[in-house]
Every structure is written in C-alpha cells, then in structure tokens.
Amino acid sequence: MRLNKYISHNTKYSRREADKLIEEGEVTLNKQVLKDFAYEVEEDDHIYVKGRPVKKSKEVTVIVYNKPKGVLVTKKDDRGRATIYHKLPGKYRHFVPVGRLDYASEGLLLLTDSPEVATALMESELDRTYNLKIDKPITPEMISAMQEGLVLDDARAGAHEKSKIHSMEFAPFVHFEIRAEGKNFSKLRVTIAEGKNRELRRFFAHFEAKVLDLKRVAFGGIELNNLPTNKTRYFTRREYDDLHKFMKRRTKNAEIEAKNRANAAKQEEKKSDTSKKYSKKD
Incomplete structure (x- = not known):
C-alpha cells in the first residue's frame, strides 16, 4: 500500500495531511526519515508518524x-x-x-x-435494487429481455461518450416490478446482481428508451x-456481522478454488507423464 494511503488508513490523518507530514520529515521508516511519497509499505515495515508507531488497523x-x-x-x-x-x-x-x-x-x-x-x-453478485423511470411504456420485448437476459454486440447507446466498452452481456434481472405506467413514461423497481458500467441505461437504450431517473435503494441487503x-x-x-460472514465465505471459496486448480494441475501433469511413458515404449 502506498505510504500516504497506509498512514490515512491506519491513523486519524487524511491522505492530504499524510502528504504534508511526509514532506515535513515527520514520517520515519525503521528510524530513518522517509520522504518518498511513492514508497510501497511492506508487511514487516515499522512506520512512525511524529515518533509514534502506526499500528495496522484490523x-x-x-x-x-x-x-x-x-x-x-x-x-x-x-x-x-x-x-x-x-x-x-x-x-x-x-x-x-x-x-x-x-x-x-x-x-x-x-x-x-x-x-x-x-x-x-x-x-x-450481491443484489442491487434500483427505482427508475423511463420515457416510454414497457414493451413485451423489454419484459422478455429482463426475464431472459440480453447480449449486445453494440451497447454504446446509453453509455458515457468516452466509454471504451462497446459490447455487453446482461444477465436476467433478479426481480422487476412495474410500479406505474403512462403514455410517455414507466416507473419500475428492478434488482440485478451485477454492477456493470451504466448497465441499466444501456439496457433500456437498446429499446430506444431513455432513463429519466435512477436511484439505487439497496445493495446486498443494505437499504437506503x-x-x-x-x-x-x-x-x-447486524450489517457488520453480515459483512464479516460474507468476507469469510469469500476467503473460504477462494481457498477451495485454489485447491481445485492445484489438483487439476496435478492431474494434467500425471496425464502428461503417463502419455510420455507410453510414447517412449512405442
């Protein structure tokens, strides 16, 4: 982690204040003054600010x-x-x-x-829930795409003009509900499990509908x-407890995936060795 970020993350100082402290020689590394703003803090480094140790926050x-x-x-x-x-x-x-x-x-x-x-x-893939208003009535094609998903080779409509993302795949919506509808508008509440760049604006733009209002009201069980x-x-x-459980599950899943990859690599290695053995016999 970059030095100023490390200080701001583990002390009361902001990143700007950390920059000033570094500039003024108030930051030391292993008892030596450290003025390298780009320094990447290592695990065994001992950083001090104004003579006090910076303890890594847990x-x-x-x-x-x-x-x-x-x-x-x-x-x-x-x-x-x-x-x-x-x-x-x-x-x-x-x-x-x-x-x-x-x-x-x-x-x-x-x-x-x-x-x-x-x-x-x-x-x-935690749920994200939005209230939105578009400038057209909901069509059967929109409903079908919300239910079944959508793949667009050209998803630039609805995107920021400087976006470099041209194609996009939209998973089926987790849930959607049409809350109000008129001749020139529709109001919906939708839940998706992704957070792609301007995903909903691109989705409805494909049907030539403009998103007039977009408000996120929930993320992974956290509500506005x-x-x-x-x-x-x-x-x-309760939200902190849920977060800790989520992070533990993520770590455990990552460990399982790493173990499976290692086992798969070993199996491939065995197959290769066996193939070579029979090749030599032939």
Whole structure:
C-alpha cells in the first residue's frame, strides 16, 4: 500500500495531511526519515508518524451515503465538477467507494476504509435494487429481455461518450416490478446482481428508451430507507456481522478454488507423464 494511503488508513490523518507530514520529515521508516511519497509499505515495515508507531488497523468501517444527483464518484474532475469528496466530511477522504453511481444517478453508495472489502463487494453478485423511470411504456420485448437476459454486440447507446466498452452481456434481472405506467413514461423497481458500467441505461437504450431517473435503494441487503440526500450513516451491528460472514465465505471459496486448480494441475501433469511413458515404449 502506498505510504500516504497506509498512514490515512491506519491513523486519524487524511491522505492530504499524510502528504504534508511526509514532506515535513515527520514520517520515519525503521528510524530513518522517509520522504518518498511513492514508497510501497511492506508487511514487516515499522512506520512512525511524529515518533509514534502506526499500528495496522484490523477494524473495518463502512458507511452508507445517499449520493445526490449531479455529483461524481471520483476523487477529482478535470472539468471542475463536484465530487462526493466535496460533499462528504473530511474524515472520509480516504474511504473507497464500492462501485459507481453516474453523475445523473442518486441513492445508496457504500464507502469503506478497507480496499479489500471494497473490491470484494464490487466483484460480488450481491443484489442491487434500483427505482427508475423511463420515457416510454414497457414493451413485451423489454419484459422478455429482463426475464431472459440480453447480449449486445453494440451497447454504446446509453453509455458515457468516452466509454471504451462497446459490447455487453446482461444477465436476467433478479426481480422487476412495474410500479406505474403512462403514455410517455414507466416507473419500475428492478434488482440485478451485477454492477456493470451504466448497465441499466444501456439496457433500456437498446429499446430506444431513455432513463429519466435512477436511484439505487439497496445493495446486498443494505437499504437506503429514510436516509436524507447527502447524508451518511455507519453500518449497524447486524450489517457488520453480515459483512464479516460474507468476507469469510469469500476467503473460504477462494481457498477451495485454489485447491481445485492445484489438483487439476496435478492431474494434467500425471496425464502428461503417463502419455510420455507410453510414447517412449512405442
């Protein structure tokens, strides 16, 4: 982990404050002043800030944030637009967002001080639930695609203009419910198990329907409920318990997969050795 990130993750200091401390010579590595901002902290390194040891934090903090529309989920924008870090209190500057909600979308966004947890949740197939409004009535073709899935060689409609993702495969929706419908609009609640780039906007754009409103209301059993826009809350004890169970299952599954791969490799090696043996006899 990069030095400033390591300090901000394991102390009260923000990443910007960590940069200043490094610059001022307040950070030492094994009793030697360390001014290399790009230094990658190793497992057996002893980092000190102002003479005090930095102890690696084992506790994970996760917050739920109700992201407003018109705010980017990024550290900074080259066009000067507002980001979530302009809106969030400074103590969350080093938190990592779990996935993205685009500029025009709103709702539940998880952030954590653990990059490992953020990656695990992003890569998971946990349910994501959204309320959305499109500018057309629901068609039988839309319903069929939501039930059966959809593969598009050209999924650029509905994407960001700079997106390099052209094709996309959409899994069947976990659940969908048509909540209201008029001549020029439809309101739905949909649940999907993926978090691909602008997935829902691309999906409905294929049917020439524009998403007018998109709000995430739940992620993996974590619900937005009545949390006001631009406000945060910490995970509840039950949510932390569920997270710990999820991470344990993920670790166990990874170990099983690694073991299976190793066994498969051994079997292939045995087959190869046997093949060579009979080849020599021939």
